[in-house]
Amino acid sequence: xxxxxxxxxxxxxxxxxxxxxxxxxxxxxxxxxxxxxxxxxxxxxxxxxxxxxxxxxxxxxxxxxxxxxxxxxxxxxxxxxxxxxxxxxxxxxxxxxxxxxxxxxxxxxxxxxxxxxxxxxxxxxxxxxxxxxxxxxxxxxxxxxxxxxxxxxxxxxxxxxxxxxxxxxxxxxxxxxxxxxxxxxxxxxxxxxxxxxxxxxxxxxxxxxxxxxxxxxxxxxxxxxxxxxxxxxxxxxxxxxxxxxxxxxxxx
Amino acid sequence: xxxxxxxxxxxxxxxxxxxxxxxxxxxxxxxxxxxxxxxxxxxxxxxxxxxxxxxxxxxxxxxxxxxxxxxxxxxxxxxxxxxxxxxxxxxxxxxxxxxxxxxxxxxxxxxxxxxxxxxxxxxxxxxxxxxxxxxxxxxxxxxxxxxxxxxxxxxxxxxxx
Numbered sequence: 001x002x003x004x005x006x007x008x009x010x011x012x013x014x015x016x017x018x019x020x021x022x023x024x025x026x027x028x029x030x031x032x033x034x035x036x037x038x039x040x041x042x043x044x045x046x047x048x049x050x051x052x053x054x055x056x057x058x059x060x061x062x063x064x065x066x067x068x069x070x071x072x073x074x075x076x077x078x079x080x081x082x083x084x085x086x087x088x089x090x091x092x093x094x095x096x097x098x099x100x101x102x103x104x105x106x107x108x109x110x111x112x113x114x115x116x117x118x119x120x121x122x123x124x125x126x127x128x129x130x131x132x133x134x135x136x137x138x139x140x141x142x143x144x145x146x147x148x149x150x151x152x153x154x155x156x157x158x159x160x161x162x163x164x165x166x167x168x169x170x171x172x173x174x175x176x177x178x179x180x181x182x183x184x185x186x187x188x189x190x191x192x193x194x195x196x197x198x199x200x201x202x203x204x205x206x207x208x209x210x211x212x213x214x215x216x217x218x219x220x221x222x223x224x225x226x227x228x229x230x231x232x233x234x235x236x237x238x239x240x241x242x243x244x245x246x247x248x249x250x251x252x
Numbered sequence: 253x254x255x256x257x258x259x260x261x262x263x264x265x266x267x268x269x270x271x272x273x274x275x276x277x278x279x280x281x282x283x284x285x286x287x288x289x290x291x292x293x294x295x296x297x298x299x300x301x302x303x304x305x306x307x308x309x310x311x312x313x314x315x316x317x318x319x320x321x322x323x324x325x326x327x328x329x330x331x332x333x334x335x336x337x338x339x340x341x342x343x344x345x346x347x348x349x350x351x352x353x354x355x356x357x358x359x360x361x362x363x364x365x366x367x368x369x370x371x372x373x374x375x376x377x378x379x380x381x382x383x384x385x386x387x388x389x390x391x392x393x394x395x396x397x398x399x400x401x402x403x404x405x406x407x408x409x410x411x412x413x
Contacts, residue, residue: 092345098316103340109306110341113313113321116298136337139306146301 001195004066005035009222009249011062011072017242019080021088024245025219025232027059029159029192030126033215034063036198037124037155046121048114050099052107053128053157054090061086061094069096105134108154112140115152122205124153130162132173144210145184153202153211157192159219161230176214185210192217224248256413257354259392261285263399264322268293274403275314278324279304282354286324304329308337308349315347320403326367327355327374327412335377342408343381350402350409374412384408 012027030053037043051060061079065072078084085093089102101107111125131137144152156176160167167173177187186206190197192215201213219233220226223245237245265288268274275296276289290297300307304325311321323330330353331338342349353374360367378386385402387409389395395413402409 099312099345100340103336106309106337106341109309109337110313110316112306113310113315113319114317115313116310117314117317117319136305136309139301139303140309143300143303143306143310147298 001035001039004039005031005195006249006252008035008059008062008066009252010246011065012058013223013237013242013245013249015058015062015076015079017237017239018076020236021058021080022234022236023055023058023088024223024226024235024237025159025161025229026053026056026128026157028221028223028226029217029219030056030059030157030215031221032193032195033126033155033157033198033217034059036195036202037126038063038067040195040199040202042199042202043124044121046118048098048111048121048123050101050107050111050114050123050125051090051097052101052105052111052125052131054101055088056157057086057088057090060090060097064094064096067096070094104128104131105136107131108140108144109136111152111154112144112149115144115149116147119149119151122151122153124155126155126157128162129156129158129160129167129173129176132156132176133162133171141180141183141185148208149210150205150207153205153213155198156212156214157217158214159192159217161219161228161233163233165230177212180212185212187212187214189214189216191215193221222249222252254392256389256392256395257282257285257352259395260352260399260411260413261289263396265289265292267399267403268296271320272296273318273320275319275321276324277307277311277321279307279329281325281329304334305337308334309341311349312337312341312345312347315342315349316345320348320350322350322352324352325354326360327353327369328366331374331378331410338384338408339381343384346383346407348406348408350411352411352413354413374410378410384410387411389413 226232
């Protein structure tokens with residue numbers, strides 16, 4: 001699975017470079033989480049996955065290509081182009097994606113609806129740390145514990161950087177595990193770049209409470225010049241940096 | 253004469269008797285209105301609390317899983333407080349969510365600005381959203397007809413009572 005993660009990272013760099021697209025940092029922080037979910041035997045066919053942090057679309061699209069759900073060549077040619085189904089934010093025009101996301105704070109409520117509709121399946125939703133700020137987050141946290149939605153699993157890609165700076169300096173959400181436990185959720189905290197740890201957490205879910213797995217990650221992980229750098233939420237890769245990024249990823 | 257909202261609930265009970273996918277969600281409004289529905293269909297009714305933005309997302313998620321959610325509330329709360337969720341999660345996805353909104357000039361006229369709308373303010377706000385059908389029935393018969401027709405149609409609707 002480490003090999004798959006490396007391949008996905010390379011593909012993200014190729015996509016972002018070819019189409020001069022942004023959000024490198026947000027993609028790189030959630031690769032292991034996506035690989036664990038899609039290649040770790042966690043999700044059954046009836047289970048649902050929602051990508052609330054829709055701006056890491058290049059990462060999810062690459063995963064879907066690796067799964068054979070979409071065609072890599074089609075994605076490589078048409079990603080981030082006006083009129084293409086591969087919009088820059090996760091879009092339901094792409095096979096394998098049920099709901100479009102991009103505006104923060106939308107994924108958790110939709111996941112709750114899907115979890116309520118059928119309590120015999122699991123609903124996984126991947127969110128950013130910035131998404132733990134809007135009102136819908138706290139409304140949803142209250143609702144899910146009130147209705148004991150034990151089939152809901154919120155994964156937080158906690159890369160600690162939001163669009164304008166360190167989350168703790170903009171609007172602190174920590175200690176997120178302690179806070180969310182107080183709302184009667186089952187909370188685990190893992191190294192979000194350790195695929196085994198993520199899988200283990202997904203196999204260790206509470207059967208009584210809604211579940212949160214806080215995945216501590218590094219924004220830009222694997223690309224030396226982008227790690228923990230806010231600006232790589234926005235910048236596009238030039239040829240020199242693209243080559244450097246690929247070399248960095250090969251060394252991982 | 254029965255209130256239009258009472259007609260709505262009666263019709264919804266008829267639908268729910270035949271179809272367990274009919275769900276009713278409200279935002280802690282609708283005093284004395286939903287007791288019969290809740291008694292008959294406890295698993296198809298949720299008072300979601302005062303969480304309108306989240307309710308719209310929940311309704312979209314339910315609809316995308318084959319449920320038929322009816323969301324009840326006072327006009328400014330069920331379309332304005334949650335406007336972006338309505339736009340992105342419900343209307344853009346053509347989710348089969350029916351919004352039942354009350355207010356419409358008369359019920360809350362003594363309460364002032366927050367609970368009331370200017371004439372057709374709601375329609376001006378909603379008419380640019382994709383896929384949504386807007387209905388403003390004024391008689392019992394019209395309410396019955398629109399509830400019946402919207403039940404058969406897949407897609408978002410706004411029904412002002």
